Amino acid sequence: MIMDRLYKAAAESPVCVGLDTKIDYLPACIANMDTNDGEKIFEFNKKIIDATADLAGCYKVQVACYEALGLEGMSAYARTVQYARAQGKLVIGDCKRGDIASTAEQYARGHFEGDFEVDFLTVNAYMGYDAVSPYLPYVKDHDKGLFILTHTSNPSAKDLQEQKLEDGEQVFEKMADLVEKWGGDLVGESGYSAVGAVVGLTYPEAFADIQARCPHTFFLVPGYGAQGGTGKDIADIFKRSRCAVINSSRGIICAHRGKTEGPDFVDYIRDAAAAMKEDILQWL
Ligand SMILES: O=c1ccn([C@@H]2O[C@H](COP(=O)(O)O)[C@@H](O)[C@H]2O)c(=O)[nH]1
Numbered sequence: 001m002i003m004d005r006l007y008k009a010a011a012e013s014p015v016c017v018g019l020d021t022k023i024d025y026l027p028a029c030i031a032n033m034d035t036n037d038g039e040k041i042f043e044f045n046k047k048i049i050d051a052t053a054d055l056a057g058c059y060k061v062q063v064a065c066y067e068a069l070g071l072e073g074m075s076a077y078a079r080t081v082q083y084a085r086a087q088g089k090l091v092i093g094d095c096k097r098g099d100i101a102s103t104a105e106q107y108a109r110g111h112f113e114g115d116f117e118v119d120f121l122t123v124n125a126y127m128g129y130d131a132v133s134p135y136l137p138y139v140k141d142h143d144k145g146l147f148i149l150t151h152t153s154n155p156s157a158k159d160l161q162e163q164k165l166e167d168g169e170q171v172f173e174k175m176a177d178l179v180e181k182w183g184g185d186l187v188g189e190s191g192y193s194a195v196g197a198v199v200g201l202t203y204p205e206a207f208a209d210i211q212a213r214c215p216h217t218f219f220l221v222p223g224y225g226a227q228g229g230t231g232k233d234i235a236d237i238f239k240r241s242r243c244a245v246i247n248s249s250r251g252i253i254c255a256h257r258g259k260t261e262g263p264d265f266v267d268y269i270r271d272a273a274a275a276m277k278e279d280i281l282q283w284l
Pocket residue numbers: 018020062094151152153154198199200222223224225226227247248249250251
């Protein structure tokens with residue numbers, strides 16, 4: 001089962017390397033290559049994957065960065081997810097899709113089959129169950145997994161997600177309960193279900209609350225590094241259970257900026273991934 005695989009990978013390294021690659025991030029040795037932007041982005045990502053494969057529990061590829069470059073960008077997205085998976089790594093497509101069922105069916109097909117096939121997809125389920133149900137046949141029959149936005153890491157997350165409902169519960173708490181319920185019959189040997197939750201590291205109290213409500217839910221946790229989350233914040237989560245992969249994108253893939261424009265850029269990126277792993281594991 002896919003979440004069992006991620007659980008095992010996360011036990012080796014909870015670091016999820018975020019490939020949010022933008023043209024500005026490319027060192028001159030790649031930016032000056034005589035080819036199109038999509039090729040350059042893929043070249044950068046490939047070198048990062050090669051340099052970090054033994055340090056990363058998984059990769060998260062942020063589709064927005066590729067969509068922004070049109071067809072060349074989406075070709076780089078496809079090649080990146082295919083390359084990482086061919087190296088035996090688990091890949092999360094961070095697409096945050098959310099729509100009515102007939103449309104969600106097409107998103108599911110687009111991201112769990114064909115050129116853009118990933119192992120996990122992030123889904124925005126604030127439209128309710130029918131925005132999630134079209135993915136479940138892939139989860140049940142094709143060993144795919146989901147990460148559902150539950151409490152996001154951004155400052156404005158509280159505008160809606162922390163609003164109190166009539167019964168006194170907060171909106172994100174309802175979502176957490178739904179995620180745990182939707183994964184109820186999809187729990188693997190690890191004790192975690194194939195329906196995971198995205199919860200930001202930047203809201204420690206909400207995290208503790210969600211963790212208590214969701215004993216079978218595995219977490220994708222953004223917010224480390226560039227957004228201010230620290231190893232100590234992760235330690236608090238892991239003291240309760242080793243139930244998460246922790247994403248860092250800019251904190252890793254921009255580590256070379258201002259230091260080198262040459263092929264040694266990967267050394268800085270590898271060092272940043274290694275430092276993050278050490279920062280997390282030192283508390284265990
Ligand atoms: O609540 C959320 C959900 C997703 N993200 C995504 O994670 C990365 C974070 O990048 P950093 O550079 O490490 O800040 C990015 O792809 C976001 O879209 C999130 O930050 N918060």
